[in-house]
Amino acid sequence: MSNSLHLSELVSAISTALDMTEGQPIGHCVRSCWIGIHIGQEIGLRDQDISDLYYMILLKDLGCSSNAARICQLYLTDDQKFKHDFKKINGSLPQALRFVLSHTGLQASLSERFQAIIKILQDGGEIAKELIETRCHRGAEIALKMRFSQKVAEGILNLDERWNGTGLPSGVSGDDIPVFSRIALLSQVVDVFHTSEGRHAALEEVKSRSGTWFEPDMVKAFEKVASKDEFWETIKDPDLENIIQDLVFPTHDITVDEDYLDDIASAFAKVIDAKSPFTHGHSERVMGYSDLIAQQMGVPYHKRRWLRRAALLHDIGKLGISNSILDKPGKLTDEEFAIIKMHPVFSVNILKNIIAFADISPIAGGHHERLDGKGYPHGLNDNEIDMDTRIVTVADIFDALTADRPYRAAMPVEKAISIMDEMVDSAIDSQCYKALKSVIQEVSALNTSLQETLAKVGIKETA
Structure with a gap:
């Protein structure tokens, strides 16, 4: 990997996936970052703080996937549309009531919708706290795993706090709210209203x-920034990501080495798997199985390291799919299945624009293809599917079968x-599958040996 790979460009590009999860127009985090950086400079933040603010705003929605399933469950709705529209309400009781009535259970039966609305009206405060607390704590935790500073993590943790103390999850107020959080929340609201209704609407909101919601002095600082036409014109520039990087990092930036890249892939896999309770740990298990299969097949270490990243990020496109479809317990309609089949396409679209991960995008895009040409999204034939993709496909199928799914329990x-035996040479590669079975046999033998050893010394196996 080239030493020219900078953390700023990697994070900026990966923020696209977070926009999808929040149901926001692509570029939301980047535009919010542009707005926030200017506010930060206007209030006199020093250069290092501006650098941290850059990362905090781009990663403000790191925990957003963790409450998607719960939103679907509670509101019986599409989590992405819910999140998109929720960002426009100001928290007043009339707006909140209208929002609940217009977004709860529209496709459910009348009785289900009625029960859901009653529960939300009765327990609305606790529900909101639960959803925001889950998102904020999870986002801060992942930011630290990605090696960002405590200031960045605290900014994410307190994103939804308000100046007057009516925010969540802790209800802190005024200067007790980290300055990054105050800037990011204001910037987020500006972008939401500017994108949907224009400059004047954003200013008035x-x-x-x-x-x-906002510190009065910070609003005044934003008004100064917003008085310049160039500020608004640049937001529409297709090269905005690079413009921000040049503004924040004119002479320096953090370079990303191989170890750091592994950490980022591993941390972001947690964002992906948090999207659904049925995919908890999925990416890490697929990574593990893929690595063992590759090792069994004699793939060298440096190639396996690259393959592990591909396995960790192979389902990143699922961040763009509503949980109302991902977690549906019954049979999907043709329309719903067509949407599911788009997640490898979304994966490619995200990864190909991230320099560090562009070369793994074909694996993410092809892991649901079959050797007989009956896979998706493109119906590739065996001679169009490389061995790296075949390895991840076998690992993915094995984990899918042996883990819980919305429509069935995990299989032994x-x-x-026995199911995969029937898929050899039609859906899956025989060489990869043979390697998987060898790995399973070795693990089983090791487990048996371990149990026998524990029994000999009088230790019983615990669940």
């Missing part, structure tokens, strides 16, 4: 929340193997 390994 911010001023209307001065003293409640023996049953999964």
Whole structure:
């Protein structure tokens, strides 16, 4: 990997996936970053703080996937549309009531919708706290795993706090709210309203929340920034990502080495797997199985390291799919299955624009293809599917069969193997599958040996 790979460009590019999860127009985090950086400079933040603010705003939604399933469950709705529209309400009781009535259970039966609305009206405060607390704590935790500073993590943790103390999850107020959080929340609201309704609407919305959501002096700072036409014109520039990087990092930036890249891939896999309770740990298990298969096949270490990243990020496109479809317990309609089949396409679109991960995008895009040409999304034939993709495909199928899914419980390994036996040379590669079975046999033998050893010394196996 070239030493010219900078952390700023990597994070900026990966923020696209977070936009998808939040149901926001692509570029939301980048545009919010542009807005926030200017506010930060206007209030006199020093260069190092501006650098941290850059990362905090781009990663403000790191924990957003962790409450998607719960939103679907509670509101019986599409989590992405819910999140998109929720960012426009100001928290007043009339707006909140209208929002609940217009977004709860529209496709559910009348009785289900009625029960859901009653529960939300009764327990609305606790529900909101639960959803935001889950997102904020998870986001801060992942930011630290990605090696960002405590200031960045604290900024994410307190994103939804308000100047007057009516925010969540802790209800802190005024200067007790980290300055990064205050800037990021204001910037987020500006982008949401500017993108949907224009410059004037964004300014009016911010001023209307001065003293409640936002610090009055910070609103004044934004008004100064917003008085310049160039500020608004640049937001529309297709090269905005690079413009921000040049503004924040004119002479220096952090370079990303191989170890750091591994950490980022591993941390972001947690964002992907948090999207659904049925995919908890999926990416890490697929990574593990893929690595063992590759090792069994004699793939050298440096190539396996690259393959592990591909396995960790192979499902990144699922961040763009609503949990109302991902977690549906019954049979998917043709329309719903067509949407599911788009997740490898989304994966490619995200990864190909991230320099560090562009070369793994074909694996993410092809892991649901079959050797007989009956896979998706492109119906590739065996001579169009490389060995790296075949390895991840076998690992992915094995984990899918042996883990819980919305429509069935996890299968025993023996049953999964019997199903995969029938897929050889039609869906999956025989060489990769042979390697998987060898790995399973070795693990089983080691487990048996371990149990026998524990029994000999009088230690019983615990669950």
